[in-house]
Amino acid sequence: MFQHSLLNTNPQQLNLKAKLNSTYDRLYDLRERILGYPKLHEIFKRHNGFDLNLHDPWTYNEWVVHKILFARDPLLIQTTDKFAVRDYVRQKLGTKEAEEILIPIYHVSKIARDFPEELWQKEFFMKANHGSGTNKLVMPGADPHKTLQLAKAWLNSSYGQRRHEWAYRDIPRKIICEKVIRNEEGDIPMDIKFYCFYGKVKFILFFNGRFGKPSRAFTDPDLQLIHGVQSGIPDLEDIPSYSTHDKMIEIAETLSKPFVHARADFYSVGGKIYFGELTQYSGGGIEHFESYEINLALGLLWRPEYKNKSVWDCIQEASTKY
Template sequence: MFEHCNGYPLDLQNPLTHNAKINWKKVKDRNPLLTLTSDKVKVRDYVKSVLGDQEAEEILIPIYFISKTGRDIPHQNWDYEFFMKANHFSGGNMLVQPGADPKLIQETCENWLSTSYGQGMHEWAYRDIPRRIVCEKVLRTEHGQIPADIKYYCFHGIPKMLMILSDRFEDQKRVFVDENLNHFEGAQMINKPLLWPLPPLPNHLRMMEIAAKLSKPFTYCRVDFYSIGEKVYFGELTHYTSSGYEPFSDYDLDLAFGELWKKENSHRSVLEILKSIKSKKLEVIHGD
């Protein structure tokens, strides 16, 4: 499956690329912090332990209700929308409006709670998360839109790339830039339209700072945020981004990010590493 998606075979003995190393992490890394920070409930305690209660409360999205069964959510008494999420896997979320069908809500919750996650893709960290349903406040911009996702790819506690993803529920667009907001060619666009010009990022430096603190214990992880006006909201920590199956259109960029898994390269920029890789390939081609 890895070879089908990425176009080259998976080598777990000597992984070189970013996507191959994500798969190595799935199989080899058993840090208990991976499970704790993959849990959409317990990660909130992790954020508080790292940032302190005051800063954490500023960036954590308010939660209305947490359920073990999905049968006790009092949504029929609520006159506001909310996001319903499964805490133990990726993709388990649903926008619920006032007046939503109670049967649909209960069936969805029961389906999520009865479903184990992670084994199919060998994503170990999700396996032992206690399953819960989380009812969370819906964030909206001043124009009433769902805010863009802003995702920081961090290596050894240093953000090296961010993806900005807009209109994720409709006509999704995305763009990849480095920490200095230089655009990357050849990233994981998967045929999505380019989000350009780059939208304003007034909270970029603060999100960078928070991402660095939250990602510090890990060789690699992604830290997700939302930014509305001057407010920053924490989304989640992700360790197995796209399970390592979302291809780079430029294989050399996949290699460059693979190099960032090495601590000795933590001071280098992706563009510097990418330039070096392409330069060495030219030398081989020309026989220098």
């Protein structure tokens, strides 16, 4: 019954649902703020193993939560929106350079009921622009009913509000159908994530096997391995070296310049760069670190007095001072 009603939801009903979501999210945020964010403190401690200090944050994860709760730059909304961020990329890089790295879009929908017939004959990534993790690889011959059902479920749901992720709340909801980028072997390419502070890349995450057996590695900008960052996924056997490495750093620093901290994600295939997304709340403040000391060290990078320091400087200071 739910599935049937979902597929027959009209645009006015979807818009009403989004407004109701937003109202509920605002009321939830207000109540929790008045109470001192007790549920957020509980979630944080459960994932990190230590108490959240919002008044004097030191660790990387505490700073992410601090940004979630207190940063209100409208650019956070635009750059979190997986569709609107494309205009931001054009503004920062210029149209010509931006179009070289933006992944082609086949279709954009506000109702997930108007996918063109020819779309079902090709593979595409279906994404919700107002969430994280709301993406699906759709292959030729996929069941349109199930695919549209999932898309409509995304449109009917807000994202991240249990942890007060403000930037997602009021994004005008859309479904994006995007070209699938594959590497020379025909696989989904490695995610390359540049962690930038004050407009400078300080460390990089290489993440492979998103749709298979995942593995990852953290490095500095010179590809020197950093141990003890986030846990739970095996290490990459080899650190990749791309001919586009320096150019990706240049673009990441340009896109992240307005923010104290932002993560810029790319793919590199055959000497060509593709833009993935800008992430403002990397890990949501709840991705567990193997080393508390590293969590502290990366937290130092948020502080303006450390903006000219390397990740190794911060690791050294954390090891001796804390």
